Amino acid sequence: MSQIQIVILAIGGIQGFLLFTLLFSDKRVNYASKLLGIQCLFIATTFVLPLIVEAENSLFTWLIGFLVFLPACYGGLTYLYCRTAITGLPLKRIDILHFLPLAICYLINYDILFPAEKALEFVRLPDNALLIKMITKMIIFGQIIIYTALSIKMVHFYQIKAKQTLSSYNPDIFKWLWCLIIFIVSFWALSIFFNFISRIHSINTLSYILLVLMVYFIAFVQLRNPSLFHVKQLKQELAQSSSTDINQSSDGLLDQEMRSNLLSLIQKQVKEQALYRNSELTLSNLANQVGVSVHHLSETLNQQGGKNFNLFINEYRVADVCQQLEQKSDRNLIDLALEAGFSSKSSFNATFKKLTGKTPSVYRQQIT
Structure with missing residues (x-):
């Protein structure tokens, strides 16, 4: 040796x-x-x-x-x-x-x-x-x-x-x-x-x-950082999805017209009530507020909206921050992000760049 x-x-x-x-x-x-x-x-x-x-x-x-x-x-x-x-x-x-x-x-x-x-x-x-x-x-x-x-x-x-x-x-x-x-x-x-x-x-x-x-x-x-890999709320959502899977066969499938109407209803409530500003919003929470099953909500977002729940909500949050920046808000970016519903600076920066192609600071500079 x-x-x-x-x-x-x-x-x-x-x-x-x-x-x-x-x-x-x-x-x-x-x-x-x-x-x-x-x-x-x-x-x-x-x-x-x-x-x-x-x-x-x-x-x-x-x-x-x-x-x-x-x-x-x-x-x-x-x-x-x-x-x-x-x-x-x-x-x-x-x-x-x-x-x-x-x-x-x-x-x-x-x-x-x-x-x-x-x-x-x-x-x-x-x-x-x-x-x-x-x-x-x-x-x-x-x-x-x-x-x-x-x-x-x-x-x-x-x-x-x-x-x-x-x-x-x-x-x-x-x-x-x-x-x-x-x-x-x-x-x-x-x-x-x-x-x-x-x-x-x-x-x-x-x-x-x-x-x-x-x-x-x-x-x-x-x-x-003891919670380095911990995804908050995932445990509850896994339990929720398990119970949903059991009853999924009884939910049936929605036709295209029903999905279209349901998507319009979801979009209206999320925007008008600013539900996206709740950083702890989950698929099951939104389903309860809209009054549909978790399975039908997921089916509508994925098949009719063409996106998963995380992307669907974060698009509203990024749009909210962009609107504030375009109105020449001089508030800190992290304050705008937290108010829009983001839970951390890292998730805000990653999501903002993914959806706009620019970092928040660069976006602010380009519109001033």
């Missing part, structure tokens, strides 16, 4: 244990952050394991049998972290099934868990020397591939759901999540290349560096 690898492993291990302590001891952090703390602890052990193996007969050699299989739960932990971070939903008893790959690895390798000598011998053997080691390796990388696919599908689903049901959410949340997934895919792609294609040690070193940057950077940022 090179000196560079030893330094990277030592830094990764120390940072992981430190972040685990901080995330668990800080009372400000939420449920998802504590789950991330557990992942930081497990990843820290992944960095420490090669150092223990290198040291051979040390005080920590007996831990090898327990630590070597922990990567079998990384996919499940990442999936659960993303889910709880986005929705705020707590873990359920059934979520213990996500740790089944780890349990299987322990069961099929039970004979090396306690004798330190056997565990050390197991780790040092080539992967193709034992059938059980090859099976274990396939379980570890197999669950990573499956959970990465599930995480991508889940984030995409929540992003679509947010657009369909929420008038205000920070789009940067999903940018963060997609960046996290890109890091995950990059790390495991390098790891798979090293383990199954070509054992180039520089590739393995690069994968460890990516792992440090990915998890520990997210953890540091989340310490500063």
Whole structure:
């Protein structure tokens, strides 16, 4: 093992244990952050394991049998972290099934868990020397591939759901999540290349560096902002949509004339009553105020209006801000944005530029 690898492993291990302590001891952090703390602890052990193996007969050699299989739960932990971070939903008893790959690895390798000598011998053997080691390796990388696919599908689903049901959410949340997934895919792609294609040690070193940057950077940022990935109101809307889906068949489909009339009614009420100025307006809230079902409202906006709920409401908000600017209002942009119904500066800037092609400050300059 090179000196560079030893330094990277030592830094990764120390940072992981430190972040685990901080995330668990800080009372400000939420449920998802504590789950991330557990992942930081497990990843820290992944960095420490090669150092223990290198040291051979040390005080920590007996831990090898327990630590070597922990990567079998990384996919499940990442999936659960993303889910709880986005929705705020707590873990359920059934979520213990996500740790089944780890349990299987322990069961099929039970004979090396306690004798330190056997565990050390197991780790040092080539992967193709034992059938059980090859099976274990396939379980570890197999669950990573499956959970990465599930995480991508889940984030995409929540992003679509947010657009369909929420008038205000920070789009940067999903940018963060997609960046996290890109890091995950990059790390495991390098790891798979090293383990199954070509054992180039520089590739393995690069994968460890990516792992440090990915998890520990997210953890540091989340310490500063515990609700980094949380999409407010999404939990309630998911529950609402579940009950709507059950009764959807009884709602039936609207014909084009009914959708056209309903869209005109929705547009009239949203504009005349300035419903868009409510930053917490959701699809179900608007459906109650207009007096239609959530399903019919969503169907009308998407099929007749040609846009999702988030875009439909934010067009009114941007138009409101533009009108104020054209009237030569000298108020701060953020004040105009909050009054129009935007919940944050970041969501206002992103939405305004998306709809007008210009930043709010540039738009103001061009009309003065």
